[in-house]
Amino acid sequence: MAHMQDHYAHWLRDAHAMEEQAISMLSAQAKRIENYPLLEARIEQHLTETRGQEQALRTLLDKLPSGRSSALKDATGRLAAMLQGMTGALTQDEVVKGAMTSYAFEHFEIATYRVLIAAADELAETEAKAVFEQILQEETAMAAWLQDNLDDTTRLFLMRDERDLQAKR
Ligand SMILES: [Fe+2]
Structure with a gap:
């Protein structure tokens, strides 16, 4: 039972660090998106859910x-998210990269x-x-939404880019 408790505590701390990372990632994405209102709105909604989580x-x-005792780990998670946000901002296709990353991240959360x-x-317990x-349930719903919208986001990005409209965000 003691071992079981330890594993449980460890996984719970990891999950908490993961959600702190998610808050940083989602905030960074929501702030940068300009031309994808549906994606932005869904990210904002999940950001609110994630704060509750x-x-x-x-x-x-x-x-x-x-x-x-997870303060150090949490700080590391936040730093990783910040770096990831910055890297994403430097790419020419950040909205697509962001949608892909979010899709993968939601499945890790699931x-x-x-x-x-x-x-x-x-x-x-x-x-x-x-x-x-x-x-x-919230993670599954977000993952399903991202799955349904990856196609649209990609096509909209390609269409805007072809027309020399701002596409990356
Ligand atoms: Fe989450």
Whole structure:
């Protein structure tokens, strides 16, 4: 049981760091997008959801005996996100790169919550399990939206670029 608790605490801290990274990434993307209003609106919506997820995970973390020893890791995650945002800004196709990155990132989040749901279930942490299931729904919806819109975003980017309109953001 002690080992199980350790793994659970570790995965929960990682998930929290991941959501902090997501907040940085989504804010950077939303701020830069200019010509893709539907994408921008969906990112803003998920940013609000993600802020709620970060808070919900922080509440669960604060209840752990080990507390929040994740400060260093969280800071590292934020730095990584900042660097990624800057790199994205330098590309000529940042909106497409951003949509691809978000699509991959959402699936990483989905995997994270599936693992946490299984662990919480083994530990009979019913309250935490319900939190993870709620978050999983939001991540799944965002992933599905991105999947449905990757085609449109790509075509709109190509069309604007062909016409020498600002396309990259
Ligand atoms: Fe998330």
